[in-house]
Every structure is written in structure tokens, then in C-alpha cells.
Amino acid sequence: MTTDQSALPSPAPGNFAGRRARRRAMAVGGFLITLFLTFLGLLAITFFIGRVIPIDPVLAVVGDRATQAQYDAAKIAMGLDRPLYEQFFTYVVNVFSGDLGRSVSTGRAVADDLSRFFPATFEMATLGILIGVALGVPLGVTAAARQGSWLDQAIRVVGLLGYSVPAFWLGLVGLALFYARLRWVGGPGRLDIFYDGLVSPVTGMILIDSLLAGEIDIFWNAVWHIILPASVLGFFSLAYIARMTRSFMLDQLSQEFVTTARVKGVPEQVVIWRHAFNPIRVPLITVIGLSYAGLLEGSVMIETVFSWPGIGNYLTTALLNADMNAVLGSTLVIGAVFIVINKVSDVLYRVLDPRAR
């Protein structure tokens, strides 16, 4: 028999494309629904933390220095005289319309505060993930390609250190060594004091704003300051990314199609990068996404150490002042970004992998 009897039954081309599109639309729909439900869950949890756990939620919001009049006004404003489900509904509506309440310590709307503090965190975490990916992926690939070598062992140790070194401690040690002793990097803060406030915020990210303003000196000063905290964050994402890359690569290198490539006489570098690495690019996106989300979380600790004016610092200050609206607002924003990154990398996986199409 010489016909293509063994090929897949080939459907009419239009039909095939249509089915693919419909499946993708379903995937996107399902994605939006889970995203919404997860976000609702997050709201339920923050609502629970803010209104149910504290014995006196009013006190938690206004603080114990409030007068009786302030207290009563807050109680009515919070709608605490109404039933719980109604309170929750109001809460959800408020959050979706951008109202996160007022911060007791700054006296401003929490939503405004957060939008001012977010860019600094975003800038640091993004630089951190760039460092983590740029170093972690090649290290993981090399470790797998030379399994058992000293380099492989060293990368394994780095990977485990990523799980056992406290981020805030690493930041402190980094400051003591690279700033106080060696003077290689700038100290806490985003800029030296005499540069502060010279650049008007456009994006809120100092590296970009200084370039936009054409202030090269300020740009380099900002680099000088951001490099240490971003490297500390980068270390943790490097450790995680290298560990996962190594494990994915080992899995691929033991696959039959890698042997096939070797049988064809393909050079080893091509075997490693084209045949073993290419198939793991998609799962790596998920890993990088998770790591990025993890860095947002890690920045809470790091920002305290480096006096970095980001969400993490805002959150810890609020925590110490028992400023509940600010705490819950920050939790909500970090949580939402976390969820979105998580779910988007999940969806990317399904869209990009030819096997999952």
C-alpha cells in the first residue's frame, strides 16, 4: 500500500482552523473566569482579614489615637451596622471602582499611595528578573550539559542557597560588604541625597525618567543605587531559574529525539540549544513568571533593608502602624499582580506550545 492511509484523517482546512480558533476562544474565556474567581477569592480573604478577624475593625482602621467622633464616623462610613454579605458586596464594588480606603499614617487615599510607590518596586523587581534570567538560564543549561562536573555541583549549591538564605540578611550583608567596605555600589535609597527630587516623575521609574530628562549623571547614580538590591533579588530568581532549567534540560537530554539529533551528526552545541533547549522555552516562561511574581513578594523584605520607596516599604510601615486599609490595599495589589502573572504564564504555556494547540 502506498497511500497515506496512516496519516491523520485530514479534515477540511477551514474546519480545522475554525476548531483551533474556537478552542482558543474557550481557553481565553475559561482563563478570564478563573482569573475573576481567584480575584474574588483574594477579595474575600482580605475582607475576612480586615473585617472579621479584628475584634474591633473600626479601631483597626482609625487607630487607637482617634477621638470618639472620628470612631463613630468611621463606623458608619464602613457600614459595620449592616449585615456581613452586604458589607462584602460594598467592599467588592469599592475595590473595583478603585476605592481602597484612606491610610491613617499618610492621610491620603491608599490607591493614590500605591500608584506612587508601585513604580519603584516594579523597576527593582524587573531589573532583578532580568539578572536572574540572563544568568540563571545559561547556568542551568550548562549545568545539565555537564552533569556531574564541578560547575554542576556549584550550581546545585547555589540553587539550594536560594531556598535557605533570608533575603533581608543577604541585603544587609551586601550593604556591609559592597557599600560600606568596598564602596562598589551606592547605599540605601534610590539616589544620592543631592540628586533627590531633581527629576520630575513621568513613569515613576527613575532609570527611565532620568534618561527622558537627559540627566545622564542622575541615571548613572540611580544605576549605582539599584544594582545591589536588584542583584540580591536577581540571586533568588537565578537560583530558582537555574535549578528548574537544569532539571528540565536533564529531562530533555535523556529523550530519544536528542539521540536522533546526535545520530544525524548535529554539533553538540546545536543539540543542546536547538533540540534540548527549544522544547523547554515554554515551560521556562512559566518558571520565569512564577519567579517574577516571587520577586514582588521578596521585594517587601528587600525594600525595608534598602529604604527603597516602593510598595514593600509602604506595606511594612503600614504593618507597624496597624494601618489596616494600607495593609489590605497593598496585599490586594501585590496579590492581584501575583495572580495575573501566574495565570498569564499558564495561558502562554498553552498558546505557545505546538503540542498543546
Place this chain on the structure above:
Amino acid sequence: MSTPLLEVENLRVSFPTHSGRVEVVKGLSFTLGRERLGIVGESGSGKSMTGRSILKLIRKPGEVTADKLRFEGIDILDQNEKQMRAIRGARISMVMQDPKFSLNPVMTVGEQIAEALVTHQKLGRKEVQQRILDMLTAVRINDPERVAKLYPHEVSGGMGQRIMIAMMLIPEPELLIADEPTSALDVSVQAQVLDIIDDLVTRKGMGLILISHDLALVSRYCDRILVMNAGRVVEECAARELDKAQHPYTRGLLAAMPVIDETRDELPVLDRTQWAGT
């Protein structure tokens, strides 16, 4: 015939385990001309390792030694990685067991076949394209343009294996090793795939080593047969004289084969005591 295509003398392959090195091939010798040689044995008899050691593809910590392992007079064990790459694919090629695993899942069929070709020959894009389509036609794929654009998970097992054959034969090697090329396929397409291999090998005057556990199949497609058991050759004979085989293992295998018009109620089980310790 001046020099044989392949000369193997006292080939040994070993792997370390908790209790010392274990040899999976224990002193294998044979020579191969431009003919079709079958290597038969049950799983674990070392036949696949033989195929891979000819390509020097046994990865560490596995170890290959031999008194002689020559391909057209070239000492394989003496070649470095770079020299081996010039041999692999271009001069000796191998078709592997299961196309589901041996084809790269994220490269299209066409890309994978093209890679086999351009690794060894500098050709223009159009020429590469034409060669791929010709090769796919040669393995009896009807609409090569469409198939070349598919991913491996979009084709069936039988077609996957034909793609594999196309990929391995496109640089026109002198020796093809087929390692259980049909055992992962449906019975209905097994013969078709073997016919294609047989046809192309004969037409291009190549050498073929067909590795299989299926004695009947090997005897049908090969000129000569080696029967392996536990890392050693226990029988070597011409395929058409298989019924005159002497070794109890071979006889046992033959006896265990069902025949049409069978009258036996039960097929005999191999009695391993007869050759144990050989």
C-alpha cells in the same frame, strides 16, 4: 569485495552499577559487507547497545572497548567527537524505535529532515526543499508539501517512522542501522515500513543492520542473521538456513513461534538451563 563495510572484533560495552561494572555486550565479532544483517535477541541481550556503539553514542559512564571496530577501514574508537560527527548521519545512520519519542516535538517534519541534510552538505534553500520533497516521496508519502509543515504529534506512528527513514537516508549514508524500527507500530503498517527500508537499501547498495526481537521478521528481510543472548552471539547463519540452526537458544526461539495450522495447545516456554552459563 576489497575491505568490508564494517569489521567488529571482540566488542564489549559495560556500565557501572552498585556491584561493579556490568558488561551488556561481551565480546561481539562480525563483519558486514554491502548486505543486510539481522541481529536478533530478546530485550536486554545487548543488541541495541551494539548499534549505538558503532555510532560511538554510548554516553558516559558507559564504556566501549573492542579489538577492532572499523568502518571502511576507519577506526571508530580512534575518532574524536568532531570526526565522528562527520561520520554520523552522513555515512552511518540509524532509524530508532518509536517515532513518538525519536522525533523532536517542537520542530516541523521538514525542518528536521532539512537539518540532517544541511549538517553535512552546503546546499541552496531551493535545492534543500526539493531534496526533502523527493525524499518524502521516496518513503511513499503522497502529499510531501503538507506533511513537511506538520509537527510530529500531527502524524501517525507509521508515517512518523517513514519520516524518520527519510531523515536518516537523505544524506545518503553507506550503512543504515535500524533499531527495532517497527516494534512500536501497528502490525498493519510494519510490513510497509520494512518494505520501504528494504527497497531503498537495495536500490542504493547500502549496508543494513536490522536489530529486532522478531526472528521471523529478520529472516524475511535479511541475508544473514546473528542471534544474541546475554551479550554474546550464540548463532550466526544465513537467513534461509535458519531452520538448520544448532544452538539450543535459537531452536528454542524457533519452537516458540506459532505457525499457521497450529496443532499444539500450548507454545513451549524457553528452557534456559540448556545454555545457561555459556
Place this chain on the structure above:
Amino acid sequence: MTTRDWLLADSPTSRWQANAGRAYRVFTALLRNPLSVLGGVIILVLLLTALFAPWIAPFSPTGQSLADRLLPPSGEHWMGTDELGRDIFSRVVWGSQITLTIVLLVALISAPLGLLIGAISGYFGGWVDKILMGFTDIFLSLPKLILALAFVAALGPGINNAIIAIAITSWPAYARIARAETLTIRNAEYISAVQLAGAGPIRVIVQHILPLCTSSMIIRVTLDMAGVILTAAGLGFIGLGAQPPLPEWGAMISRGRTFILDQWWVATMPGFAIIIVSLGFCFLGDGLRDVLDPKSEGKS
């Protein structure tokens, strides 16, 4: 018959003998892996330090001596002294009790909770499963540390609340594992046999399903302990965990922050304790995984 023969018997005569034999086999397999031995030794040292802290620590963990403020490490004060003249080594030794308490309590609260939720979800399936797992997934997709911070903020600072907050945020991973295991076991023939013999769901879950989830649970809990230690130290660092003068390692680092530029040892030394103990749990967890679940080697 030697004890070893009894332990390795092919056909144990009692459930107790079978369990002991299995434990023995796991133990000997662990001994072959140097890193897991190192991990085990570290955890053993942690246990002993916590138990015998009063005898090991040369000074009182809270006794102040203003004359000895901020002394660098020396023969007398191995890790130096802090801003109140307290011996840092003694405080690190006493701190091991706090770390151990946190780790144990978190494991004792979150693992059984996760196990139970997962087993119920997997055993009953249907709507129960959908609701419980939906809940679990929401928790899983939220940042753990931030959530723990928010919980502590609402509950009020302190070590007990820190433990509760960490436990609340760590059960979902266990529920997922327990559910997956339960699903594979649920339809096994011997479970049907037990059901036919009239056993109710509670009995099936508690006696026949939960015991089979334990090995994957032990692996996961051990691996997670490093994260628990880091989170607890983080809460202490921010000032929401253990309160002064408790010698909690994270809180100690926080105190040392002020002096990091000149008296580096105050903040650095407790950090080493955290790293070593966390690494110990990582090593042991990796080793346990290789022994109990060889298939998943190198993953995650």
C-alpha cells in the same frame, strides 16, 4: 535471629514489624547519600541544641552587660556581643528553641489540615471536590508571605500569631498532594473490599487512605520547612513575629541592622544559623525524596 534479619524479613508477621522494616530500609538508603546525612546531622544538632540550651549557652540570652557592648567575636564571645552587651552565641543557641517550636507547630497544624481537606476532596469527588479545591487553588495562587503578613497584622504581632499565619498559608500545597494521592488510591480494589465490608467514609479515609499519603507528605513538609523558617525569620525581622527580648533569629538580625556598617557580626551571625538550619532541611528533604519517591528526582 538478629535484629537486622527481623527488620529485613521478607514476610513480616505483624504490621509493626513491616513498618519498622520499612523505616530501617529508608534509613539505610539515606545513609548512602552524604548530603542527606549532613542534613540529618544538622537537624539532630538543632534538636540537641534546643533541648540542652541552658547547658550549652555560656551566658544568659537576656542578661545585659552594658560594659561589654558590641564586642567583636573573640574567645570569650564566639559571635561577639550585641548593643546591650548580650552574648550573641548564647542568644543563637536559645533561639534554636524558638525556631524548632515554630517549625514543629506549623507542621503539626498545616500538614494534618491539608491532608484532611485533600483526602476528603479526593475521596468524595463531585461538588465537595470542586468547592474545596477551588478554595485551595485560590490560596495557592496568592503570595504566601504577603498573606501571612496581612494575617499577622490583623491578629496582632507575636510569635503565636506568626505561627498561625504561616500555618494558614501553607496547608493548600499539602491538600493538593493528598488529593492527588487519594485519587490514585480511591479506586483500588482493596478500598472497594473495605467498603464492601461495611466501612464508612471516615474509617476508609483515616485508616486506609491517610497512611498511604504520609511518605509524599513527609517529603514535602521537610522541603517546606526551609521556607517556614525563612518566613518566620522575615516576620521577626519586620517586627511582627517574636517580640523582644526573645532571641528569635530574624528579630536579632533586625536589631543588628542599625550596626551593620561597623559592627557587622550583630546582624550576620544569626543569619548563618538560619541558613545552616534551612539547608539542613533542604538536604534531608532532597534525600528523602530520592529514597521514597525516586521518580520525581530533580523535579521542582
